[in-house]
Amino acid sequence: MIAPALLDNLIKVLINLILATAAIIIVKRDVLSLVSTYSIQSLLLVFVASVLYMENANVMLLYLALLTLVSKAMIIPHFMERIQKKLNIKRDVEFHYLSPTSALFASVFIILVVYFFLFRILGELSLSNVFFLGATVGVSLTFMGMLIIFSRKQTITNIVGYLTMENGVLLFGLFLTELPLIIEALIVIDLIMLTLLATILAFGINSSIEEFHARLNPFKRFAAFKSRLLNNEGEDE
Amino acid sequence: MFISKGGRLVRRISLSVAAISCILLLAFSSIVVYQNQALSFSLYQMLPALQFSFFIDRLAAFFILIISIISLSVSIYSIGYIEHYSGDTKKNSLVSLMILFMLSMILVVASKTLFSFLFFWEIMALSSFILVMFEYEKKETRKAGIFYFIMTQLSTVFLLLAFIMIYNATGSFDIAKVSDASPFVFLFLFAGFGIKAGIIPFHKWLPYAHPASPSNISALMSGIMIKVAIYGLMRFVLFVLTPELSWGLLIFGAGVISAIFGVIYALKEHDIKRLLAYHSIENIGIILIGFGLYIIFSAYGLTQLALLGIIGALFHTMNHALFKSLLFLTAGSVVNATETKNIEEMGGLIKSMPYTALFFFIGAISISALPPFNGFVSEFMIFQAFLMSWSLASPMLEVLMIVGLTIFALTSALAAACFVKAFGITFLAAPRSEHAKHAKESSFSMLLGPAILAILCVVSGVFSYQIFSLLGYASLVPNLMIISIFLVAVYAFAFVSLRAFASNNTRIGETWGCGILSQNPRMEYTASGFSEPIVTVFKSVYKTKKTNHRTFFDKYQSIFREGAGEIQLFKFFEEYLYMPVARATDYISRRVSCFQRKDLDFYIACSFVTVLVLLLIMGWLA
Numbered sequence: 001m002i003a004p005a006l007l008d009n010l011i012k013v014l015i016n017l018i019l020a021t022a023a024i025i026i027v028k029r030d031v032l033s034l035v036s037t038y039s040i041q042s043l044l045l046v047f048v049a050s051v052l053y054m055e056n057a058n059v060m061l062l063y064l065a066l067l068t069l070v071s072k073a074m075i076i077p078h079f080m081e082r083i084q085k086k087l088n089i090k091r092d093v094e095f096h097y098l099s100p101t102s103a104l105f106a107s108v109f110i111i112l113v114v115y116f117f118l119f120r121i122l123g124e125l126s127l128s129n130v131f132f133l134g135a136t137v138g139v140s141l142t143f144m145g146m147l148i149i150f151s152r153k154q155t156i157t158n159i160v161g162y163l164t165m166e167n168g169v170l171l172f173g174l175f176l177t178e179l180p181l182i183i184e185a186l187i188v189i190d191l192i193m194l195t196l197l198a199t200i201l202a203f204g205i206n207s208s209i210e211e212f213h214a215r216l217n218p219f220k221r222f223a224a225f226k227s228r229l230l231n232n233e234g235e236d237e
Numbered sequence: 238m239f240i241s242k243g244g245r246l247v248r249r250i251s252l253s254v255a256a257i258s259c260i261l262l263l264a265f266s267s268i269v270v271y272q273n274q275a276l277s278f279s280l281y282q283m284l285p286a287l288q289f290s291f292f293i294d295r296l297a298a299f300f301i302l303i304i305s306i307i308s309l310s311v312s313i314y315s316i317g318y319i320e321h322y323s324g325d326t327k328k329n330s331l332v333s334l335m336i337l338f339m340l341s342m343i344l345v346v347a348s349k350t351l352f353s354f355l356f357f358w359e360i361m362a363l364s365s366f367i368l369v370m371f372e373y374e375k376k377e378t379r380k381a382g383i384f385y386f387i388m389t390q391l392s393t394v395f396l397l398l399a400f401i402m403i404y405n406a407t408g409s410f411d412i413a414k415v416s417d418a419s420p421f422v423f424l425f426l427f428a429g430f431g432i433k434a435g436i437i438p439f440h441k442w443l444p445y446a447h448p449a450s451p452s453n454i455s456a457l458m459s460g461i462m463i464k465v466a467i468y469g470l471m472r473f474v475l476f477v478l479t480p481e482l483s484w485g486l487l488i489f490g491a492g493v494i495s496a497i498f499g500v501i502y503a504l505k506e507h508d509i510k511r512l513l514a515y516h517s518i519e520n521i522g523i524i525l526i527g528f529g530l531y532i533i534f535s536a537y538g539l540t541q542l543a544l545l546g547i548i549g550a551l552f553h554t555m556n557h558a559l560f561k562s563l564l565f566l567t568a569g570s571v572v573n574a575t576e577t578k579n580i581e582e583m584g585g586l587i588k589s590m591p592y593t594a595l596f597f598f599i600g601a602i603s604i605s606a607l608p609p610f611n612g613f614v615s616e617f618m619i620f621q622a623f624l625m626s627w628s629l630a631s632p633m634l635e636v637l638m639i640v641g642l643t644i645f646a647l648t649s650a651l652a653a654a655c656f657v658k659a660f661g662i663t664f665l666a667a668p669r670s671e672h673a674k675h676a677k678e679s680s681f682s683m684l685l686g687p688a689i690l691a692i693l694c695v696v697s698g699v700f701s702y703q704i705f706s707l708l709g710y711a712s713l714v715p716n717l718m719i720i721s722i723f724l725v726a727v728y729a730f731a732f733v734s735l736r737a738f739a740s741n742n743t744r745i746g747e748t749w750g751c752g753i754l755s756q757n758p759r760m761e762y763t764a765s766g767f768s769e770p771i772v773t774v775f776k777s778v779y780k781t782k783k784t785n786h787r788t789f790f791d792k793y794q795s796i797f798r799e800g801a802g803e804i805q806l807f808k809f810f811e812e813y814l815y816m817p818v819a820r821a822t823d824y825i826s827r828r829v830s831c832f833q834r835k836d837l838d839f840y841i842a843c844s845f846v847t848v849l850v851l852l853l854i855m856g857w858l859a
Contacts, residue, residue: 096838113849117856143849150842 138172314686452569489529496522
């Protein structure tokens with residue numbers, strides 16, 4: 001049996017690593033590394049759940065870890081990579097409202113606000129240090145995901161934002177509310193559907209349905225760019 | 238139902254059915270009023286707390302009585318009137334909506350719960366809105382309709398606020414006594430009902446909506462819909478809240494202002510329906526004066542005077558419904574016959590439309606409060622209450638009463654002047670336009686409808702003493718029957734003696750001719766001419782601006798070249814009350830509309846910021 005204090009410290013390290021991955025997602029412009037960062041983040045979550053299982057011996061946590069491992073660390077990143085390859089988007093350099101640096105500062109601010117808020121609300125519950133940290137980072141992660149969604153223009157980055165948000169919810173659930181397994185499973189199915197849909201849409205653009213282009217704003221630019229390229233090639237020939 | 242199909246016969250049948258049901262209702266409500274009993278029944282339960290249940294006591298039955306009388310005569314009138322419009326679909330929808338409108342008014346009055354009150358209130362507002370928009374092809378009508386719609390919805394909003402506060406205080410939707418309501422409940426109720434009743438400064442929709450809507454609808458709206466608002470005010474102030482002296486003063490003040498400004502604005506109008514609309518404001522003012530006096534006198538424990546005030550107000554409510562609907566219906570006939578609403582272009586109609594003229598005349602006498610007609614009786618009661626106000630304890634209030642009394646007296650006098658103008662210019666002298674020259678008397682049903690009201694105007698005036706003693710308030714009014722018998726005797730005597738003793742040589746001349754031969758209609762007294770002195774006297778009220786520009790041929794300004802003069806009327810309430818609100822709304826909505834973009838990211842950013850701010854606030858409060 002490992003000492004509980006060691007486990008606590010392990011969890012703290014893992015949570016900080018998760019926070020670091022979120023920060024990386026916020027600032028990264030390279031799409032491929034975004035997806036791999038996300039899968040690392042999910043993997044870290046799996047570790048957190050496993051360590052918690054060692055402390056609590058709750059089978060539910062093990063199931064959660066397994067589910068997360070399969071869906072978020074493997075299936076979803078796989079789909080994302082396929083989209084990325086198919087669309088041939090390598091970089092996402094367009095930003096809305098916030099540049100990456102200011103987004104990073106904003107997320108520091110968010111963590112402070114959330115900390116303050118949770119301290120005021122949960123103060124009287126006298127949670128252990130680790131649980132409090134986990135809950136704070138969980139809520140902050142949700143906010144950071146949202147921040148990613150509105151500050152990036154590429155749809156693929158937006159999807160990563162949604163996924164990050166959900167990881168935040170999972171983290172919060174692990175530490176504070178005991179998220180039931182069934183809800184977590186449903187959320188995972190939602191996420192898989194989201195990525196699947198995104199994949200289909202991405203492939204749909206490559207097929208001949210021209211009307212899709214006008215409807216999907218983020219993809220439209222890309223499509224126009226591509227058709228211009230194609231036309232140029234045609235002229236060259 | 239029959240909106241797209243069915244012709245004249247279907248409309249006739251449905252209007253007749255409406256008329257018959259009005260007669261039944263009339264019988265029922267008169268029994269309730271006479272026996273002074275209360276009935277209550279529940280109809281339909283939608284949700285546990287929300288049910289349509291009805292309750293009819295003497296007050297409600299009295300208003301149902303008024304509504305059924307007016308609806309009866311308007312239904313009969315409409316049989317002929319609606320045939321002037323074109324298109325079966327339009328005519329049928331007019332009939333069906335009109336009946337829905339009447340029904341909703343009755344059910345508002347009969348409502349037992351706040352929920353059904355508000356529900357039918359809204360049905361009433363919506364159906365009347367569509368009816369106002371009936372001639373939606375015209376630009377003015379659309380403007381009037383939108384204006385009316387905004388005002389009427391505003392009234393519902395205020396009522397909703399008040400009802401929610403009542404519900405919070407009592408925990409039930411029943412219209413029942415609330416022990417400690419905040420004064421805001423009264424203010425909201427007053428604003429809500431005030432907008433609907435057309436109290437100044439919420440009156441502006443009346444002069445727009447009445448001329449725009451068909452005349453039978455104007456008769457319903459002016460005759461009874463604004464009375465439903467009065468009913469609501471009375472019901473809630475007396476039966477739900479506990480009236481206070483300050484409320485009485487507020488109602489009294491609003492009444493005085495509405496009365497005097499209503500009649501002053503009416504004087505300058507030449508559009509016959511708008512003129513009548515302003516008179517509605519005036520009469521609502523008179524009703525509110527009576528009601529305000531009731532609350533003031535009750536607060537000082539003077540029950541007899543208070544009774545005089547409230548009975549005067551209620552009786553005036555009925556009388557105004559009678560003669561105002563009568564005037565609107567006859568005005569509708571006139572407008573139909575002459576195809577104009579401008580009284581300057583009428584004239585001489587007494588020869589071509591004698592019965593319509595007679596009915597209009599009866600209505601005009603009643604509204605001018607001349608004895609022995611009904612308008613006199615109710616105004617007399619309110620005057621009596623005023624004159625007895627020396628018995629009030631507070632000298633400040635006494636001064637206020639005297640000021641109110643003088644304004645009220647001025648109002649009555651100006652109303653009489655205004656109807657001299659309205660009747661004289663419309664019906665007397667020679668026709669001033671081609672249409673007026675070729676006007677024809679209306680059809681039978683369009684005469685029968687007003688005839689009922691005209692007869693009731695006379696009956697409720699002459700036999701007012703008998704009616705009141707039947708209801709148990711004998712000492713309030715003088716016996717007008719004796720006075721009217723005396724008056725009739727004097728007239729008969731004068732007539733007979735003239736017939737017998739005056740010279741029989743007939744001299745044929747033209748009316749108001751002053752001996753001028755071959756006179757033409759332009760030489761007659763015009764409506765503008767008639768009201769010019771009054772407009773000049775009250776120019777501070779109208780904010781009139783008279784301008785004239787003259788140019789001359791020579792530099793000494795003696796040989797006149799050309800000139801132009803104009804009188805501008807400044808719309809005070811529109812400029813200072815309505816337009817700033819409208820502009821502010823416009824400004825805010827323009828500012829807010831910048832949040833509306835075709836950009837998902839922006840919306841997510843907004844919700845992000847909102848959640849963050851909420852978190853901060855919650856953290857602060859926790």
